[in-house]
Structures are given as C-alpha cells and as structure tokens.
Amino acid sequence: GESVGLHLPTLSVQEGDNSIINCAYSNSASDYFIWYKQESGKGPQFIIDIRSNMDKRQGQRVTVLLNKTVKHLSLQIAATQPGDSAVYFCAENNGKLTFGTGTRLTIIP
Amino acid sequence: EAGVAQSPRYKIIEKRQSVAFWCNPISGHATLYWYQQILGQGPKLLIQFQNNGVVDDSQLPKDRFSAERLKGVDSTLKIQPAKLEDSAVYLCASSPYQDRSGYTFGSGTRLTVV
Numbered sequence: 001g002e003s004v005g006l007h008l009p010t011l012s013v014q015e016g017d018n019s020i021i022n023c024a025y026s027n028s029a030s031d032y033f034i035w036y037k038q039e040s041g042k043g044p045q046f047i048i049d050i051r052s053n054m055d056k057r058q059g060q061r062v063t064v065l066l067n068k069t070v071k072h073l074s075l076q077i078a079a080t081q082p083g084d085s086a087v088y089f090c091a092e093n094n095g096k097l098t099f100g101t102g103t104r105l106t107i108i109p
Numbered sequence: 110e111a112g113v114a115q116s117p118r119y120k121i122i123e124k125r126q127s128v129a130f131w132c133n134p135i136s137g138h139a140t141l142y143w144y145q146q147i148l149g150q151g152p153k154l155l156i157q158f159q160n161n162g163v164v165d166d167s168q169l170p171k172d173r174f175s176a177e178r179l180k181g182v183d184s185t186l187k188i189q190p191a192k193l194e195d196s197a198v199y200l201c202a203s204s205p206y207q208d209r210s211g212y213t214f215g216s217g218t219r220l221t222v223v
Binding site: 034041042043045049091096097098100 | 213
C-alpha cells in the first residue's frame with residue numbers, strides 16, 4: 001500500500017478562515033517531506049518542505065507541522081483565499097517522491 | 110526562467126495504438142522524471158534520468174512503456190500498445206540536483222485511451 005496518505009479527500013473552508021490539511025506517513029525513516037498544490041490542468045507546484053530535524057516551518061501564509069512520534073504532518077493555510085482552491089498533496093522524498101492521494105480544498109465565498 | 114515544457118497537452122487514442130509524449134526540462138537541469146497521475150490519485154514515478162542515463166525505472170511497465178533522453182536534454186515517453194488503464198496525465202519534472210529537492214513539474218499531457 002501507499003506509505004503516505006491523507007485523512008480526508010475533500011475539505012471546504014470559508015473564505016478568510018484557516019485551513020488545515022493532514023497527512024500520515026508510515027515509514028519512520030522518512031526524513032524529508034514536501035507539500036504540493038495542484039490546480040486544475042497544471043502540474044504540482046511546490047509550497048513548502050520540512051526535514052525531520054524540524055517540527056515546524058513557516059512560509060508566506062503557510063505552516064507545516066511535523067510530528068515524528070505519530071508520523072503525521074499538517075499544512076496550515078492562514079486566511080484562505082479563493083486562489084487557494086486546489087488539490088493538496090503531501091509527498092515524502094527518500095530519494096524519489098512518493099505522493100499521497102491528495103485533499104481537494106474548496107473555498108466557500 | 111522558462112518552465113518544464115510538455116507536448117501535446119491532450120491526446121485521445123484507441124486501445125492498442127501507440128503514443129509518444131515529449132518533455133523539455135528547465136535548461137541546466139540534469140535530472141528528469143516522468144510521472145503517471147491517474148484521476149483521483151497522486152503522481153507515481155515511472156522513470157528517472159540523470160543526464161541521459163536511467164537512475165530508476167523500477168515502476169515502468171517495460172513491456173509497453175519506453176523512455177529515452179538523448180543528449181541529456183529533451184525526453185520522450187512512449188506507450189505501445191496502449192491499454193484503457195493507461196488513461197492518465199503524464200507529468201514531466203526536472204531538477205538541478207540528483208538528491209531530493211528542486212523539482213519543477215510541467216503541466217502534463219492528458220491521455221485518454223478509448
């Protein structure tokens with residue numbers, strides 16, 4: 001089975017609210033994770049990454065949290081905007097990228 | 110800088126026919142990847158090139174899929190003969206590093222096999 005999975009296939013969030021997308025992984029040796037955003041008709045676009053020597057990393061409006069104890073990571077998007085509508089993937093990179101199934105984020109106006 | 114270019118954007122073929130996809134990576138990127146993304150799933154690696162050599166093709170169905178990267182720049186992925194289950198988006202990505210960072214994806218080729 002897949003080593004990287006997502007808890008929910010869809011997520012609807014009110015515009016302006018914060019979004020949280022979760023991801024679980026199974027390989028405790030995994031040490032590098034990347035979040036991607038994929039809009040319709042486009043390839044995955046890098047959002048933010050985190051290595052296992054960190055618990056948290058922040059970017060512009062995005063934060064990734066890594067909990068190695070329970071093998072879980074999350075992507076938080078602050079003040080969600082219509083342009084955030086997309087499918088979000090977490091991926092682990094152990095020499096090659098392994099993607100999960102993805103969560104479709106829908107913004108409610 | 111220019112992104113990863115792929116063509117065609119869309120292709121519809123009948124089963125048992127052959128098809129080829131083309132990828133032009135970002136200039137200077139030594140590593141090139143082909144991914145298959147079936148509807149509703151995450152991309153799955155098919156093959157990885159480092160310059161013009163194959164690094165990993167363990168998930169490439171070699172009885173029907175082939176890929177080459179002549180001169181370490183452009184790459185072509187071919188399917189012959191196509192099956193219905195090959196319907197997917199084929200994504201090309203490139204990276205300046207062999208390790209694990211710097212992936213840039215193209216917009217993909219959507220293949221429909223009927």
